[in-house]
């Protein structure tokens with residue numbers, strides 16, 4: 102008998118889009134639901150993000166995941182996005198700013214047999230010069246494969262597949278296993294606004310044998326309030342990006358590549374209104390607010406002064422102009438061990454219910470790889486990921 106390859110994905114951010122695409126490429130029919138009318142309504146709506154790996158001298162699990170993850174994201178970008186418009190493999194300068202209390206382990210230039218060889222090198226004088234930095238910062242790193250990417254373009258391309266059907270304004274309000282069919286039955290709430298009569302809602306239902314929760318920062322509430330399960334320690338981290346349009350006169354004064362290490366900075370990003378620069382983001386642990394704040398702008402500027410003093414000086418007057426400084430705020434979902442949560446929720450109690458969440462601050466780098474791992478699990482195939490990573494990302498409910 103043919104396997105029933107139907108799946109509903111709840112959430113149309115990068116986690117949901119990547120999950121849907123991984124399944125669709127394997128012949129599944131996937132419906133992607135979101136509360137919002139369009140994809141990327143939440144964290145994945147960040148205007149631009151950095152794709153890079155987490156460099157750690159001891160090659161910890163986050164390093165292993167991000168190193169493999171960025172290969173997957175960049176391979177998809179090369180095939181489906183427009184270079185220079187939607188993404189740019191410009192390289193990433195990683196500043197290793199240290200203070201006496203928190204010294205960083207020195208980074209040894211990797212030898213050709215090191216896993217880091219093609220990923221992370223010591224920054225060269227010409228890269229430091231292009232960022233307006235002196236040669237003394239010898240601990241700064243250069244990631245030649247690093248890139249900036251526009252998540253909206255990435256999500257749109259992931260969802261663009263004949264087997265994927267996006268359904269906006271569909272809030273999954275409840276989910277139950279049907280005793281009659283054995284499928285997951287979702288109660289969908291549709292918000293409608295009636296001019297001069299306020300708002301109301303109607304309900305429909307959707308069902309499928311497999312469901313993926315990709316609900317970002319809503320995940321703890323979904324686990325608590327819909328499934329009555331513990332939240333696995335998942336928590337929100339709010340972040341504000343400060344950005345502005347980049348007059349042509351600034352082109353030679355801002356680094357031609359992305360810079361991170363104490364917040365991040367990306368310039369020369371094409372938008373409908375001209376090139377723009379982006380700086381941030383703040384990191385408000387356990388905060389789920391999406392309100393723009395002056396304080397967050399100030400915090401981003403203080404960090405830019407340390408990250409890239411020359412760029413901070415160049416942008417100072419723009420930073421203090423209400424009409425020229427803009428903000429974007431979103432909420433990340435993070436786990437206690439800083440790794441994503443991927444896989445079956447609980448194979449005994451909730452067969453067919455899966456999750457891809459807690460992508461933290463590196464979802465653009467890791468989501469596509471995690472989605473392949475998720476799809477392997479749904480199809481009952483062995484994952485290509487190392488065992489330790491597999492276990493560290495497993496959903497706690499399945500181990501309970």
Ligand SMILES: Cc1cc2nc3c(=O)[nH]c(=O)nc-3n(C[C@H](O)[C@H](O)[C@H](O)COP(=O)(O)OP(=O)(O)OC[C@H]3O[C@@H](n4cnc5c(N)ncnc54)[C@H](O)[C@@H]3O)c2cc1C
Nearest residue numbers: 112114115116136143144145150151273317340463464465
């Ligand atoms: C300020 C900021 C800067 C960042 N910078 C970077 C960066 O430089 N590089 C990088 O790799 N990552 C970055 N990230 C992280 C990255 O954006 C996130 O990890 C990623 O977008 C999370 O994607 P997601 O799909 O899990 O969640 P989201 O994008 O939040 O998507 C969840 C979706 O689920 C929907 N949803 C929730 N509940 C329901 C429901 N009941 N029914 C239907 N739909 C529902 C929501 O409407 C939403 O669209 C940044 C994040 C922020 C906030």
